[in-house]
Amino acid sequence: MKIVWQIVFGAALLFVWFPYAWALDLSFQGFLQGNYTADTAASNPDGGDFKWAEERAQLQLDVAKDYVQLHLKTDAFYDHVDTDADVELREGYLDYVAPSWDVRAGRQIITWGVGDLVFINDVFPKDYEAFFSGRPLEYLKKGVDGVKAGLYPDFASFEIVVIPFFEPNNFPDPARFHLFDPIPGIDRKEEEPATSLDNVEVAVRAYRNLAGFDASLYSYRGFFRQPSALPDDSSAPTRLTLLYPELSVYGASLQRNALDGLVSLEAGYYDSREDRDGADPMLPNSQTRFLAGYQRQLWEDCTLGLQYYVEYMNDYSEYERNVPPGFPREKEWRDLVTVRLTQLLRHQTLALSWFSFWSQADNDYLLNPEVKYNLTDHLWAAVGGMIFGGEEESTQFAQLDENDNVYLQMRYSF
Amino acid sequence: MRILFACCLMAVSTLFFSPNSYGLEAREIIRNSQAAFLYPGDDFKARVLMKLVGKGGQERIRELTLLRKNYGETGGDQKYFMYFFQPLDVKDMTFMVYKYPGKDDDRWLFIPALNMVRRIAAQDKRSSFVGSDFTYEDVSGRDPEEDTHAIAREEKLGDRDCYVIKSTPKEGGMEYEYKLSWIDKVTFLPVKEEYYDRQSELYKVFTAEEMAEVKGFPTVTKRSMKNLQSGHRTEVTYLKTDYNLGVGNSLFTERFLKQPPKKWID
Numbered sequence: 001m002k003i004v005w006q007i008v009f010g011a012a013l014l015f016v017w018f019p020y021a022w023a024l025d026l027s028f029q030g031f032l033q034g035n036y037t038a039d040t041a042a043s044n045p046d047g048g049d050f051k052w053a054e055e056r057a058q059l060q061l062d063v064a065k066d067y068v069q070l071h072l073k074t075d076a077f078y079d080h081v082d083t084d085a086d087v088e089l090r091e092g093y094l095d096y097v098a099p100s101w102d103v104r105a106g107r108q109i110i111t112w113g114v115g116d117l118v119f120i121n122d123v124f125p126k127d128y129e130a131f132f133s134g135r136p137l138e139y140l141k142k143g144v145d146g147v148k149a150g151l152y153p154d155f156a157s158f159e160i161v162v163i164p165f166f167e168p169n170n171f172p173d174p175a176r177f178h179l180f181d182p183i184p185g186i187d188r189k190e191e192e193p194a195t196s197l198d199n200v201e202v203a204v205r206a207y208r209n210l211a212g213f214d215a216s217l218y219s220y221r222g223f224f225r226q227p228s229a230l231p232d233d234s235s236a237p238t239r240l241t242l243l244y245p246e247l248s249v250y251g252a253s254l255q256r257n258a259l260d261g262l263v264s265l266e267a268g269y270y271d272s273r274e275d276r277d278g279a280d281p282m283l284p285n286s287q288t289r290f291l292a293g294y295q296r297q298l299w300e301d302c303t304l305g306l307q308y309y310v311e312y313m314n315d316y317s318e319y320e321r322n323v324p325p326g327f328p329r330e331k332e333w334r335d336l337v338t339v340r341l342t343q344l345l346r347h348q349t350l351a352l353s354w355f356s357f358w359s360q361a362d363n364d365y366l367l368n369p370e371v372k373y374n375l376t377d378h379l380w381a382a383v384g385g386m387i388f389g390g391e392e393e394s395t396q397f398a399q400l401d402e403n404d405n406v407y408l409q410m411r412y413s414f
Numbered sequence: 415m416r417i418l419f420a421c422c423l424m425a426v427s428t429l430f431f432s433p434n435s436y437g438l439e440a441r442e443i444i445r446n447s448q449a450a451f452l453y454p455g456d457d458f459k460a461r462v463l464m465k466l467v468g469k470g471g472q473e474r475i476r477e478l479t480l481l482r483k484n485y486g487e488t489g490g491d492q493k494y495f496m497y498f499f500q501p502l503d504v505k506d507m508t509f510m511v512y513k514y515p516g517k518d519d520d521r522w523l524f525i526p527a528l529n530m531v532r533r534i535a536a537q538d539k540r541s542s543f544v545g546s547d548f549t550y551e552d553v554s555g556r557d558p559e560e561d562t563h564a565i566a567r568e569e570k571l572g573d574r575d576c577y578v579i580k581s582t583p584k585e586g587g588m589e590y591e592y593k594l595s596w597i598d599k600v601t602f603l604p605v606k607e608e609y610y611d612r613q614s615e616l617y618k619v620f621t622a623e624e625m626a627e628v629k630g631f632p633t634v635t636k637r638s639m640k641n642l643q644s645g646h647r648t649e650v651t652y653l654k655t656d657y658n659l660g661v662g663n664s665l666f667t668e669r670f671l672k673q674p675p676k677k678w679i680d
Contacts, residue, residue: 297537300540
């Protein structure tokens with residue numbers, strides 16, 4: 001049903017504009033892609049040996065006339081794991097650009113914050129399954145169906161995003177990924193926030209240059225995109241409801257050249273509006289999150305990026321007092337260290353890269369080495385691995401321990 | 415008495431300034447050359463076609479629109495805006511540089527597939543520009559204060575009278591020991607540059623292959639950089655070159671990095 005809606009939406013946008021076609025500025029581009037990811041540690045829970053195996057074609061259409069622009073990006077793919085073909089509207093929006101403001105309406109990808117794969121003020125939906133399955137990085141981001149307005153007075157710039165339709169994060173599929181489940185074998189039902197005026201999400205970003213810093217302020221009112229599981233009966237649950245609790249986020253980021261490199265700072269306060277006192281162990285407590293990053297060129301075509309991220313759970317004593325026995329206990333402080341090392345070779349056509357997450361608090365990790373080669377100006381191929389591990393079975397990366405994989409991505413652009 | 419004093423002054427000034435004046439003149443020529451090569455007009459626009467040619471003849475194409483705006487005096491700050499057409503996997507990508515002489519650039523890259531602006535660490539101005547044989551410095555200029563300059567000789571190159579300037583980096587550890595530049599006495603454009611490695615062997619050659627006058631500004635419209643050691647070369651053609659278009663300050667902002675206006679990138 002969703003696909004039908006997407007096609008109708010795309011076609012409607014196209015045909016509304018078609019009468020003008022003779023005076024339009026039209027451009028097409030796209031790619032053909034193969035993406036195959038094989039298990040290296042264990043077969044999938046459903047017995048399969050591939051996390052991902054698909055061929056995909058993307059078509060992008062841009063139509064412009066004066067101050068208006070239409071942008072459509074649609075993927076069609078054949079998935080060998082589920083033996084299923086589908087069409088997906090990745091982006092589809094109309095832009096109107098005035099001298100001191102602009103507006104973008106439709107499905108769009110929005111990325112905020114200064115983190116490298118660490119998100120504090122980027123409150124927009126993500127596809128973690130895509131990332132863990134070794135798909136190209138752009139598939140980590142999901143579009144939102146909403147309206148974004150830009151205002152550009154002299155003293156600062158503003159982005160205001162209004163999202164009437166809730167879109168959750170996409171997490172790994174339990175048929176393909178071994179995941180930790182504290183209450184296995186119990187029916188669960190997902191309840192997304194209803195589409196109503198009360199549930200409209202609003203995100204605002206204000207930014208400007210401040211003493212050489214790229215400075216941004218952020219605020220968001222909406223929902224957690226990761227569901228909380230609410231049992232019908234906490235002592236002997238028979239059914240779980242997956243809910244998306246209310247969330248507000250307030251944050252800031254700074255970035256500038258310093259210390260012979262590039263320094264990034266970001267912070268955010270996560271206000272868990274349905275559990276402000278932290279007493280409900282099934283809902284997330286409020287959190288304070290910090291990120292410090294440093295990037296520098298070590299030598300020609302070699303860049304090192306380091307990040308330290310820490311999140312602090314507010315009202316931890318309340319949480320501790322109420323968490324049911326037998327449940328894995330979250331920590332008051334959780335940290336992450338990331339390392340990204342990229343070396344470009346052969347006139348920047350060959351890229352060797354390393355990315356890793358490591359948490360000292362959780363004692364778990366994700367390692368992602370990759371080699372990418374642009375065989376021609378049209379064709380590139382990348383081979384890489386996702387290696388997960390850790391001590392406890394419940395933490396973010398340790399629970400993915402049995403999902404190690406190697407992936408191949410090939411793309412022909414036209 | 416007066417005449418005597420003047421003579422003394424002349425003698426003294428010759429004594430003090432004459433060994434220096436030759437060097438000062440060389441630096442002046444380099445400054446003039448930078449002004450003619452990298453600073454003409456208030457702003458500048460060109461469609462840049464780069465052909466990267468490997469030893470075996472295999473070619474890669476980089477095509478972009480380059481916009482530049484000057485801030486302050488000649489030799490001062492500049493802002494650059496680039497929009498990529500080719501290769502296709504980076505189509506619609508934009509890149510912005512705030513250049514400050516004597517200080518690290520500020521650089522931003524916009525990645526359309528993620529709708530993301532990334533700031534990029536930029537310490538090494540000697541690193542390759544988009545994988546070509548040109549460095550960032552070759553594109554946006556090297557601070558003349560970083561080298562000592564001397565006039566090696568004056569000679570004709572083709573039909574052009576040139577100064578030949580030897581520029582030696584003050585700081586060691588560079589990939590070249592010194593550079594010889596043939597600078598046209600009339601236009602002050604560099605006609606040829608030779609880079610010598612630490613064994614004083616010629617290893618890289620810049621050639622200005624075509625020059626044209628655009629809105630009264632002599633402009634190098636075709637150039638190449640050949641690496642004699644690797645056999646790799648890059649040929650660059652400037653198409654649709656223009657000056658003083660009235661490029662506004664607002665172009666060099668995140669807003670237009672994400673949504674480059676058609677009129678500036680075409």
